Amino acid sequence: MDHDLAVAWLRATAAAVEQRHQELTELDAAIGDGDHGTNLRRGFAAVTGLLDELDPAAPPGSVLTRAGTTLISKVGGASGPLYGSALRAAGTALPAPTADMMDLAQALRAGLTALQKLGGAAVGDKTMVDAFEPAVAALERAAFDGFTLREASALAAEAAEAGARATIPLEARKGRASYLGRRSIDHQDPGATSTALLFAALAEVSSP
Ligand code: ADP
Ligand code: MG
Numbered sequence: 001m002d003h004d005l006a007v008a009w010l011r012a013t014a015a016a017v018e019q020r021h022q023e024l025t026e027l028d029a030a031i032g033d034g035d036h037g038t039n040l041r042r043g044f045a046a047v048t049g050l051l052d053e054l055d056p057a058a059p060p061g062s063v064l065t066r067a068g069t070t071l072i073s074k075v076g077g078a079s080g081p082l083y084g085s086a087l088r089a090a091g092t093a094l095p096a097p098t099a100d101m102m103d104l105a106q107a108l109r110a111g112l113t114a115l116q117k118l119g120g121a122a123v124g125d126k127t128m129v130d131a132f133e134p135a136v137a138a139l140e141r142a143a144f145d146g147f148t149l150r151e152a153s154a155l156a157a158e159a160a161e162a163g164a165r166a167t168i169p170l171e172a173r174k175g176r177a178s179y180l181g182r183r184s185i186d187h188q189d190p191g192a193t194s195t196a197l198l199f200a201a202l203a204e205v206s207s208p
């Protein structure tokens with residue numbers, strides 16, 4: 001990953017959020033407070049504005065770190081600090097002008113660790129972690145097996161999507177949805193769904 005790919009990833013994520021914000025908000029209306037799409041739309045619109053002003057010589061990590069800071073400051077909901085901390089930690093782990101597959105997998109693992117430290121959620125708690133963890137694990141396996149970013153990110157996107165779908169039968173144990181107890185069952189988690197968009201965007205920009 002280099003500067004241009006980091007920028008392209010965030011732009012593709014912003015475009016996906018713009019396109020799917022209603023669906024994210026509807027999922028959040030069912031088990032939360034109905035603002036997840038609105039929250040991310042506001043946050044990624046601000047990120048897009050930031051990308052237009054970045055120094056083209058900035059390493060990919062600083063692109064992610066600054067986007068993370070923007071999400072923390074612009075998104076009122078839980079998802080802003082969670083995604084923001086993940087991007088900031090991932091960005092901090094990518095100081096060089098270019099990162100290989102293993103660097104990227106390790107950086108996103110650091111991002112997930114920061115997200116989990118802040119939110120206290122584990123896999124199975126029906127949160128964004130349920131999509132993020134399998135995606136990072138897929139990237140790590142693919143990096144270990146010597147796959148290209150294009151192949152690895154396609155596997156990560158599939159794993160995130162499967163992880164998001166697997167939240168449907170779960171009872172939420174973190175975040176607002178946990179207030180519903182068993183009534184959170186049979187709904188897909190909005191944050192896991194937006195995490196699937198994030199990894200789908202990476203796959204999209206990594207394809208030739
Ligand atoms: P809020 O719940 O503050 O309105 P959002 O609606 O933007 O924030 O985001 C809700 C999503 O955030 C949930 O669907 C879930 O995936 C994620 N989330 C909430 N709390 C946590 C947590 N403690 N750890 C991980 N993810 C969480
Ligand atoms: Mg909400």
Ligand code: MG
Pocket residue numbers: 033035076077078
């Ligand atoms: Mg809210």
